Amino acid sequence: MTQKLTQRITINDVASAAGVSRQTVSRALNDKGEIDRETKQRVLDAARDLGYRPSRFARGLVRPDTTSIGLVIPDLLNPFFTEVAAAALEAARARGWHVVVYDTADSLEEERGTLQVIGTQVDAVVGYFSLSEAELDEHTRGMPVVLIGRQSPRFSSIRIEGAAGVRSAVDHLVSAGHRRIGMLDYANRADPSDRHAWFCAAMATHGLATDAVTTAAQSVAGGAEALVELLDRHPDVTAVFTFNDIIAIGALRTVRRLGRELAVIGFDGLQLGTVVDPELTSVALDTRRIGALAVEQAARLLAGAEPLAGDDLVVQAVLLLRESA
Amino acid sequence: MTQKLTQRITINDVASAAGVSRQTVSRALNDKGEIDRETKQRVLDAARDLGYRPSRFARGLVRPDTTSIGLVIPDLLNPFFTEVAAAALEAARARGWHVVVYDTADSLEEERGTLQVIGTQVDAVVGYFSLSEAELDEHTRGMPVVLIGRQSPRFSSIRIEGAAGVRSAVDHLVSAGHRRIGMLDYANRADPSDRHAWFCAAMATHGLATDAVTTAAQSVAGGAEALVELLDRHPDVTAVFTFNDIIAIGALRTVRRLGRELAVIGFDGLQLGTVVDPELTSVALDTRRIGALAVEQAARLLAGAEPLAGDDLVVQAVLLLRESA
DNA sequence: GAGCATGCCGTGAACGTTCACGGGAGCGTT
DNA sequence: AACGCTCCCGTGAACGTTCACGGCATGCTC
Structure with missing residues (x-):
């Protein structure tokens, strides 16, 4: 029946x-x-x-014994976010938490949609948002929120500090004899990135010019094309620093195809960098720490405990020497 | 106050x-x-x-209006599973579902732990399991379950069919003049893989020997080492087919470092294959289809609708020609 | 045979929210 | 003055499960 x-x-x-x-x-x-x-x-x-x-x-x-958090990621297929997500998953599992994952596909609309429904499904939210604080605040309504890689007076946020790491990268290049060092930047809005600023500061300490900068699309192809353009405009460049590893890998490909000698240093320190040949030198972010920190902060917020603050919430980028520079 | x-x-x-x-x-x-x-x-x-x-x-x-499913993945950092997960996330989002992701870290213990708690948190489960059917059945207790890449009489499962794809790969190599074709297999248990069987069948249609087979660890380094070993034992090999793209990329690296000419064809067709140079030719799986199918089947089971069956549940691998062969 | 412990089982209450309904105040219409 | 309508607002009930408690047998002890 x-x-x-x-x-x-x-x-x-x-x-x-x-x-x-x-x-x-x-x-x-x-x-x-x-x-x-x-x-x-x-x-x-x-x-x-x-x-x-x-x-x-x-x-x-x-029996309200299980807690679950939302993890919001702009693009799970981007290896950097994959690593962060995996780290957050691991940290959450250690606490016995459940993680509801949302891929917002780099779209503000999807972010909004996620925000609408997430409030009724999880106890806290962790991840990347591009929406305005006002909009975030309206829909999260006092739910613990931990932002990653974005400062906010309203919400907890874990900060990425790369000045020192980029400086060691430039130092490394300079001590290898490089003087003309370019950069492949990525700018989603009009203004250049933090990483560009860190690069300029580092170059300044050596009294070097920072005119050889091009922007690239966030893809291997984008990096490849951008490097061609850069070398076209500045043939004397002997080393480049890039916005991230994806772009660096594209640059590396151009270098090989052109048969040139060029040092390349990326940013992020992805495991992906060990897949290419030569393996990519990079200013590395500890993605596991990022994920763990975000979850830890969410835990404190949830428990009403003293939240982390200041330097406890920053992740320092460090130079990871491999083969490409 | x-x-x-x-x-x-x-x-x-x-x-x-x-x-x-x-x-x-x-x-x-x-x-x-x-x-x-x-x-x-x-x-x-x-x-x-x-x-x-x-x-x-x-x-x-x-107001029981929201449904959420569990997505169980052995290792989110493995690019193949990343792609499947992203696809499942996308398909679920299209339905307005929430997805709780569990990374079981390739461990039976973690699988068991996940199984214990998942039943109380989601309406259906989709993904990869290595546990026995009996054990699965006990903890899911009639909850809809969709297995991926593993046959089961008890549960719905989406099947990976690679015989035809591998045959085209071998055909392609043969028509390019290759006769001594090796394989880098991966065997988690004692027995060789489906992919090995497909390879042997394809080779047999050309009357070619399949003695040049080595097993590799599932990593770039593993592929690199295994190829060294293979070439050592069978120096006349001019092409290799590999268990998956990761291993293929390792093989590719060895090829370049040894300065040899060798055709390489991987399996999975990851986007990662476009990152290396030369870009990897591969027998490709449509990961988006895998994710979409799994979610679709879960939806039918949940709704009590007629579930998909037979050929509607198989994903055919097809040869994806890029540069490495 | 009265008393007591033990094994097994059922009944009200509670968790925190929304739905369906009812009802009062205020205003205008006839 | 009676009626009706609109605008607000509140009260019981229900969702499906677990917890705390109580109760009925049965068997044992003295």
């Missing part, structure tokens, strides 16, 4: 099917004691026959 | 703080009509002051 599908099967259905009470069903299913072996089996059979599945909502209501 | 933190703030707390009833608070927060503008603002302020957050459990109980 098939059950009506639109109607949910409850614990009471199982109870009456097995000829017992709710409580006995609950005991059978949750492996509590105080139940006869035979009765237990009968209940289990009835539950299976009816296709009974307990409501997670009802259970959560009466 | 600070609220006691262990005690949850309910809608009633807000109601009494604003001097109204539950229902009015509900109206204010959910933008329903039938409420005075002034009253609404007062309620909103009270809610904000108290830091009120509605219980997703209570809401879900009375």
